[in-house]
Amino acid sequence: MTEDKTLSRRNFLSVATIGIGGLITALLGIPAVAYVVGPALKKQTEQDWIPVGRASKVEIGVPALFKVKIQRKAGWILNEQELSFYILTENGRDFIAMSNVCTHLGCRVRWVENDETFFCPCHNGVFAKDGKVVAGPPPKPLDQVQVKVEDDQLFILGG
Ligand code: FES
Incomplete structure (x- = not known):
């Protein structure tokens, strides 16, 4: 039973780490992609x-x-x-x-x-x-x- 709880905590920590990492990547990645792609899109639509x-x-x-x-x-x-x-x-x-x-x-x-x-x-x-x-x-x-x-x-x- 104790081993199951330990495994469960490990799994939880793994999932939480991956989730937080993914969230940080998304928070940093979306503005970075907009920064790179934005000027090209703006040029095509604005006068x-x-x-x-x-x-x-x-x-x-x-x-x-x-x-x-x-x-x-x-x-x-x-x-x-x-x-x-x-x-x-x-x-x-x-x-x-x-x-x-x-x-x-x-x-x-x-x-x-x-x-x-x-x-x-x-x-x-x-x-x-x-x-x-x-x-x-x-x-x-x-x-x-x-x-x-x-x-x-x-x-x-x-x-
Ligand atoms: S360039 Fe030929 S007439 Fe103007």
Whole structure:
């Protein structure tokens, strides 16, 4: 009978030790896994509004060039990237933001005031003020990103 009780205590202590060890492992492991996996999951689901400049800088009917530096995280790798956008408003309230990257082979377009068009010097691509293709090989309009204004501050949606 005494031996049974001793064995029972041993079993209990073994089970309790394993249980406490498992609990400690879980308590430490769950935050560690979240810390490792979290950034990758966050990147796939979140987008941020990125401040680009003052809305009052944009003349009505004239695309204005803005440059922003953004940091992109892919897992643990952090890259800094400079993006350029032309922002246009025709009424001072509604804005569109267009990439300055040509949709043909990726050269930079520039606004030509006299022609009121964007010109791509690589293969003579021409885009209208709103980004639509006018001439040349570009297969589609300039890419647009969402833009909003708060207290004269322009934001683009990035991520
Ligand atoms: S890269 Fe712009 S027209 Fe070819």
